[in-house]
Amino acid sequence: MTVLRGAGADVREDGVPRHAEIGTLELESGFRLPEVRLAYETWGVLAPDGSNAVLVEHALTGDTHVAAGRARPGAPEAQRRAAESGGWWDGLVGPGAAIDTDRYFVVCANIVGGCYGSTGPSTPAPAEVDPERRPWGSRFPLVTVRDSVHAEAALADALGIDAWRLVIGGSMGGARALEWAVTYPERVRACAVVAACAQSSAEQLAWGQAQNLAIRQDPDFRGGDYYDGPFPVTGLGLARRIAHITYRSADELHHRFGRTPQAEEQVIDTHPGGRGRYQVESYLDHQASKLAGRFDANSYLAVNETLMSHDVCRGRGTLEEALSVTSCEWLVAAVDSDRLYLPRESDVLAAALPGDVRRHTLTSPSGHDGFLIEAPQVGKLLVETVLARP
Amino acid sequence: MTVLRGAGADVREDGVPRHAEIGTLELESGFRLPEVRLAYETWGVLAPDGSNAVLVEHALTGDTHVAAGRARPGAPEAQRRAAESGGWWDGLVGPGAAIDTDRYFVVCANIVGGCYGSTGPSTPAPAEVDPERRPWGSRFPLVTVRDSVHAEAALADALGIDAWRLVIGGSMGGARALEWAVTYPERVRACAVVAACAQSSAEQLAWGQAQNLAIRQDPDFRGGDYYDGPFPVTGLGLARRIAHITYRSADELHHRFGRTPQAEEQVIDTHPGGRGRYQVESYLDHQASKLAGRFDANSYLAVNETLMSHDVCRGRGTLEEALSVTSCEWLVAAVDSDRLYLPRESDVLAAALPGDVRRHTLTSPSGHDGFLIEAPQVGKLLVETVLARP
Numbered sequence: 001m002t003v004l005r006g007a008g009a010d011v012r013e014d015g016v017p018r019h020a021e022i023g024t025l026e027l028e029s030g031f032r033l034p035e036v037r038l039a040y041e042t043w044g045v046l047a048p049d050g051s052n053a054v055l056v057e058h059a060l061t062g063d064t065h066v067a068a069g070r071a072r073p074g075a076p077e078a079q080r081r082a083a084e085s086g087g088w089w090d091g092l093v094g095p096g097a098a099i100d101t102d103r104y105f106v107v108c109a110n111i112v113g114g115c116y117g118s119t120g121p122s123t124p125a126p127a128e129v130d131p132e133r134r135p136w137g138s139r140f141p142l143v144t145v146r147d148s149v150h151a152e153a154a155l156a157d158a159l160g161i162d163a164w165r166l167v168i169g170g171s172m173g174g175a176r177a178l179e180w181a182v183t184y185p186e187r188v189r190a191c192a193v194v195a196a197c198a199q200s201s202a203e204q205l206a207w208g209q210a211q212n213l214a215i216r217q218d219p220d221f222r223g224g225d226y227y228d229g230p231f232p233v234t235g236l237g238l239a240r241r242i243a244h245i246t247y248r249s250a251d252e253l254h255h256r257f258g259r260t261p262q263a264e265e266q267v268i269d270t271h272p273g274g275r276g277r278y279q280v281e282s283y284l285d286h287q288a289s290k291l292a293g294r295f296d297a298n299s300y301l302a303v304n305e306t307l308m309s310h311d312v313c314r315g316r317g318t319l320e321e322a323l324s325v326t327s328c329e330w331l332v333a334a335v336d337s338d339r340l341y342l343p344r345e346s347d348v349l350a351a352a353l354p355g356d357v358r359r360h361t362l363t364s365p366s367g368h369d370g371f372l373i374e375a376p377q378v379g380k381l382l383v384e385t386v387l388a389r390p
Numbered sequence: 391m392t393v394l395r396g397a398g399a400d401v402r403e404d405g406v407p408r409h410a411e412i413g414t415l416e417l418e419s420g421f422r423l424p425e426v427r428l429a430y431e432t433w434g435v436l437a438p439d440g441s442n443a444v445l446v447e448h449a450l451t452g453d454t455h456v457a458a459g460r461a462r463p464g465a466p467e468a469q470r471r472a473a474e475s476g477g478w479w480d481g482l483v484g485p486g487a488a489i490d491t492d493r494y495f496v497v498c499a500n501i502v503g504g505c506y507g508s509t510g511p512s513t514p515a516p517a518e519v520d521p522e523r524r525p526w527g528s529r530f531p532l533v534t535v536r537d538s539v540h541a542e543a544a545l546a547d548a549l550g551i552d553a554w555r556l557v558i559g560g561s562m563g564g565a566r567a568l569e570w571a572v573t574y575p576e577r578v579r580a581c582a583v584v585a586a587c588a589q590s591s592a593e594q595l596a597w598g599q600a601q602n603l604a605i606r607q608d609p610d611f612r613g614g615d616y617y618d619g620p621f622p623v624t625g626l627g628l629a630r631r632i633a634h635i636t637y638r639s640a641d642e643l644h645h646r647f648g649r650t651p652q653a654e655e656q657v658i659d660t661h662p663g664g665r666g667r668y669q670v671e672s673y674l675d676h677q678a679s680k681l682a683g684r685f686d687a688n689s690y691l692a693v694n695e696t697l698m699s700h701d702v703c704r705g706r707g708t709l710e711e712a713l714s715v716t717s718c719e720w721l722v723a724a725v726d727s728d729r730l731y732l733p734r735e736s737d738v739l740a741a742a743l744p745g746d747v748r749r750h751t752l753t754s755p756s757g758h759d760g761f762l763i764e765a766p767q768v769g770k771l772l773v774e775t776v777l778a779r780p
Contacts, residue, residue: 028658029658029659141661144658199649201644201649202646202648202669203640203644205670206635213624213628214628234603235607241603242600245597250591250729253591253592259590259592267699268419269532270531271529272691272695273613278698280596301662311649339640
């Protein structure tokens with residue numbers, strides 16, 4: 001394993017995929033997942049005392065490319081272009097941004113079970129599991145949010161980071177950040193939980209189930225062992241449509257699309273199967289095919305199951321009891337128009353945290369996705385709270 | 391065709407399925423649907439002057455059995471039991487209820503495209519379409535809300551009803567009621583539109599598409615021509631799960647289920663495929679299998695497409711212009727916790743109606759389904775508004 005220790009590196013290299021082998025991961029279920037690899041990217045330089053490390057946790061289908069970076073001079077053109085391409089939280093992370101990569105050493109790891117370089121269902125199983133080294137597929141275990149945090153603690157060890165200056169995430173990333181602060185209170189100085197809650201709710205479980213079924217009912221899914229045949233892209237696409245509607249707001253859909261037909265398409269036709277589409281259908285078709293082109297269906301199931309497992313209280317008593325071990329500073333923020341992670345769930349979390357933590361608000365017409373879209377608002381709140389300069 | 395003219399019948403017979411043959415239905419698309427039959431039930435006795443007829447319009451997967459009734463003495467036991475079984479709007483319709491079947495002659499017809507006795511995709515196609523008289527299946531056309539109202543006008547003709555004292559419906563039933571008042575203003579004295587809107591919104595279209603795809607992507611669907619093989623029950627079940635979540639409220643799901651596991655089931659297990667279920671998943675499984683046991687997937691698509699077509703303005707100008715032809719009394723009511731048919735959409739409708747129409751509220755924790763659950767509240771509003779006794 002090659003670790004770029006920022007302070008010791010000759011040339012700063014940001015936003016470039018790296019890997020860490022963290023060995024066997026013991027899961028909450030008792031399953032031992034062997035030969036786990038975590039993919040991650042970094043930005044900035046780790047301070048000699050290790051005090052400036054920030055962990056950014058991605059959401060459900062997110063990857064490690066939080067922000068644009070730069071490859072080492074002389075790196076292959078494709079790698080340079082990938083490093084320089086925009087990230088999913090540009091505007092929050094970068095030189096001069098709230099999470100200032102000239103000041104902080106920023107790390108973002110792909111979650112275990114994902115398909116952006118970390119061990120997941122599409123990874124060849126180790127020889128001890130499968131001598132033919134076929135992908136894990138249906139054999140990939142259930143990884144809880146807590147399990148994923150244990151894996152990231154091993155990454156922190158490998159990077160020489162004893163404690164994070166800040167762990168931050170939105171949506172499932174917020175669940176991961178919260179679980180960090182509770183599982184490793186001594187390793188988290190500040191924690192920002194954005195558009196996330198303490199436990200996945202009945203509502204979130206309900207939508208999670210619908211998405212899982214959309215994939216599992218695709219005949220190409222074949223129980224999860226489809227890598228030698230066509231991929232279950234129609235099921236994955238339907239899962240994404242369902243999820244995407246919950247990520248936006250009815251108001252936004254109304255104002256953007258109303259019930260306008262797509263281009264010249266004829267929505268009142270003799271047969272439903274042949275009719276044209278409404279704009280909102282075309283929009284969701286686009287979201288579906290975009291995801292199906294970049295994400296593995298088994299990984300979608302895996303991370304969705306991870307999210308459904310989210311319960312910071314499991315085995316820890318009441319919410320207040322579970323949170324009582326924490327000792328960090330907090331930013332708890334909700335998107336005002338979020339219908340999937342309701343602001344009142346953030347209220348519940350803030351109220352249960354030790355000390356006097358208030359719930360902050362991101363103002364957005366876009367629903368849950370506001371946590372991504374309104375990155376500058378997240379940055380402003382960070383600077384006003386947990387990243388306040390002395 | 392046998393029509394029970396209430397006033398002329400020797401014995402009053404309520405809540406018993408009947409049929410009317412209304413011939414060819416000319417659809418908005420230009421398609422001519424031949425040999426259309428409408429199933430309907432009636433309660434009460436039509437006044438000699440025909441002034442007491444009430445049309446109740448069912449919702450998406452509703453049937454004609456609005457309320458308990460009674461079969462003719464001597465009728466077969468099964469028919470007696472069916473007639474006496476509870477209806478979906480008991481408490482609103484019946485002897486002494488707001489829609490008092492001792493006073494009104496109540497009619498409820500199954501929508502064209504449904505599977506409760508009216509012509510739909512599972513109906514054998516006429517010989518002119520298919521000499522083998524196989525079910526319509528994929529050949530069944532798109533029927534708009536307006537088309538369905540045209541069909542019901544033919545039923546009204548057959549029943550000798552020139553004008554309805556009241557047309558009432560909730561959800562898609564409300565869309566049908568509204569379309570009646572606009573298409574046949576001279577035939578509607580009062581109209582009650584409950585938990586419904588003037589045009590299916592982008593949000594409703596988005597969820598509609600997801601439900602359609604859930605069915606169409608089921609391999610057993612076979613383009614809609616599945617009647618000689620297994621039925622696409624898993625796809626239909628998923629469509630229902632999606633719909634059902636939108637019919638309830640997040641609050642209700644939270645208070646009823648939280649994230650409690652079902653009975654002794656183990657939700658954190660080694661593999662997602664084998665894990666136990668959360669209660670809310672079990673609940674949705676139950677809703678799915680209940681619907682799959684009583685409804686035809688092609689009919690689900692047909693009525694869902696009908697609902698998606700709903701636009702009282704199509705070809706009629708602005709909403710105000712479209713509604714300007716109406717001359718009836720109105721009850722417009724929304725469920726306060728409805729997240730699918732938003733109260734503000736009812737506001738838009740009420741504001742655009744001629745005269746001074748206010749939007750009323752049903753108070754319910756249950757979301758959209760409140761229009762069914764809170765039947766007594768609907769009755770109270772009716773009596774306070776359009777059914778007020780002199």
